Every structure is written in structure tokens, then in C-alpha cells.
Amino acid sequence: MFGRAQHLLASRAVHLRYDHGTIVLAHVPAGLDLTGAPGVLWDARVGVHRAPASMHAALVRWLRDRAIPLVDRAPGDHGPTTGWFDPGLRDYQAAALCAWELAGRRGVIVLPTGSGKTHVALGAMATTRLPVLCLVPTRVLLEQWQREIAAVYSHPVGCHGDGRHDVRPVTVATYESAYRHMDDLGAHFGLLIVDEVHHFGCGFRDEALEMTLANARLGLTATPPRDAAHASRLAELIGPTVYELAIGDLTGRFLASFDTVVLHLDLTEAERIRYAALSQVFTSTLAELFRVVPQGTWPDVVRAASRTAEGRHALAAWREGRRLLALTDAKRRALQALLARHRDARVLVFTADNASAYAIAREHLIMPLTCDIGRPERDAVLDAFRQGRLRALVSSRVLNEGLDVPDADVGVVVGGALGEREHVQRVGRLLRPSPGKRALVYELVTRHTIEVSQAWRRRQGLVSRRSAQL
16 A cells, blocks of 8 residues: 555656756656746757756755655765764864855865865865765876875775776866766765866856756865856855955964065166057057956957957057066066075976976076976976975966975065966965974066056955954
8 A cells, every 4th residue: 555655656756867967857747837946947859857967956955845746866876985084174174164064065165275175175075974076177186186085085086087987986086077077977976076166157167067966065265256257156056155264364373474575676678668569559459448348357358359450469469568577687687686595495486477487497497397297207396396306496387276385485476477366376385384484475576567566466365364354
């Protein structure tokens, strides 16, 4: 009797199943109004209702709130993970994890570079014990995260990316690999962790986050998006910011203290004349485009400029102006003096582009670390820097994000391209604490150019969030 009742109930129920990154609603009773059901659309190709996999939990709640019978076959049959050790969280890391739990296990945690964001993620894995997929932007971080997880987890860690397709209850994948294979991966995990989550919310790879059933979602970043549209989209995909500290909140106790020295430099007469000529070209044209597209972002203006010969000419002048400022004669001389002054320190030199990095490498016999350097050579370089056999490295982007860089004392910012986010990541490379350490950051800023305002804006990311809220 009971069995027949169950069978009758199931025959009248809406059946949910996972299908290539989506949820298919099958056996929908005639006359059932699905208006307002989260993410549900009619798929005329196969004659079924369908929703993004990320809407699974919200869709189940919606159906149950309306007492609609339901058979949920979407989630994979995976029990809790076991074999976790206590990751030993610091007090602010534990507070961040608590804030995420209170937010329903959805949200973004913002902590400075070097403060142990990965440890917060390890705490989330060990606490929830859910099957977990960790997404990272690069192959370097793929290896790094596997090592970190293996230190507190007694079972093998899966790897999806860099030519490997090993899926386990705890798996690390690159963004690219996840994007290509999430239609298969998406049904197997209850917790999604996204490192450097600011890369999502504004691009085509967002689809990867929509294709997984994981209801528990944790994003990690040192530099959250400040643009309202970007932040709103990221909140849809992962959740809102639930905990945030800046470098200024942690220096002195959890991060090394540091001093910033801004060196204001001048252009040579020839450089000044050239920069003035370029500025006249791009300033007037691009300013007019900003008036035409008042709410537009810089990419919007670039697209608009690319449609006309005048606009393309202005963009070319703007790019040449950036190249001129990237490594002026005064910056070359200042860098030479700073390298001599700190010849016994471990120094990281940051540039705006690879061309400047290679020029500095040739002039000062400093090892460049760029995207052109393969993994074996990169690992050897970082090991030599760690052991003190190399005293200085120069890079444009590779040292910005995520890479576990050995202890350094001095940073020289010769030029930057990405503003506040990039600056926070770069300064964070110097703040690994050690007894008595006080790091030193030099910024080389050219007077009477756009570098002056850019330098002021990028330093705002170092300001204490606690102070900003007072």
C-alpha cells in the first residue's frame, strides 16, 4: 500500500535531473504554472523546461514552498569527505569563515595578498566536508593549491587541468579546464571555491559557475570589483562580500609592516615634448568619447574609438604615451641607484609591460620572470631567489597574482597598468612576516603626467577597511 502511494506520488511529481550544466524539469503536470520559477525557461528544441544548474537549490525551495511534489535526481550520490586535519586558522581567518557560514555558505571573502586566503578555504573544506571543486586561474596555482590541500587532507587530491583529468571528491581545476568540462564536472560537487574570484562576473567564463550544482560557494580575492554592475553579477554567481580586510588592517601583527616612498621624477626635454604631443592627440579625442558614452567603462570607450580613424589614432597615441612613461630615462637612473642602495636585500621590481621588464633585465642583469618563462625555469628561479642566490627579480604581471613568492624586503614599482588591484597584489608580495621585518616599497612616479593621479588611486587599496567604515 505504502509502495503504491509512493509510486502514485512520484508519477505526479516534477522530476529534476542534471543535464550538461543545466537542470531539466521532466514530468511537469499539465497546467502547472512555472512563472517565477528561478531560472526556468522553456527549451523548445527538446520540449522541456530547463534552468541553469546553479539555480538548483533555489528551484527546489520554490517547488517545495508551493507544495509541488518533487523527485530530485539532480545531485550526484556523494557522501561527506573524510580525512581532514585542523588547518589552524588565525582569528581573522576564523572570523571570515564564520561570516561565510552565517551568510548561508555563499559569499566572497576579501583578504590581502599574503594573509592566507587559502587557509580560509581549507577551513571551509574541513568544516563542511562537502565534495569540493576549487577553481584557480593558472597552472602555477593548480600545483600550489594541491600542495596546500594535501597538507591538511589525507586522501589524494584530484587535478583537472594542465593535461590531467583526475576527478576526486576534492579536486582542483583551472578556470579554462572547468569552462571546457563543467557540463560533466558540475554534478559532482557540493562546494565551489573560486580563487581570485574577481576574474568572474564580467566575462564569458561566467557560464562555468552557472553549470555547477554546488550551492555552497566561496570566492576569494584581495581586490574585489568596485564597479556596481560587476559586483552585482558576482553576487549572483557566488554571493556578496561577507568579510573584508585590507593590508592596513593586518600589518604589524599578521603581515609585515611597510613604508612607501614615492619618488617624483621628471621627463627629459625630449620626452616632455613627445609626451605633450601624444597627450594632445589622445586627451581631446578620448574626452569627447567619454562625453558620448558618459556611463561607459574604459573598454566601452576603446570599442567606440576603434570604429573611427580618428579614434584609432587617439588610441595609438595613448598606447605610445604609456610606453614612453613605462621606462623613462629618470626611472632608469632611479632604479640603478635603488638597486645599488639595496644590493644586500631581496628586491622585486615591477613594470608596466614585458618590454620594460626585459630592458631592465638586460641593463641590470636581473632575472626576468614573465609569461614567456616556462614552469621548470620559473621554479628554479624562485628557488634561487628563496635561497639568496638571486637577489632581484623583475616582472610585469607574473608576480602580481597568487604565485607563492619567497620572502622579499624591497619592492620597486617602476610602472603599473591595472591600478589599485594590481598595486595591492604587488605590495602583498613583500609582506610575509618575519621577526623585525619592515618592508620598503618605492614608487617611481613621473611629474605632470597621468601617473600622478594613477599612483594616488592605486594606493587607496592599502587603506584599512575598518578605518574607512568609521
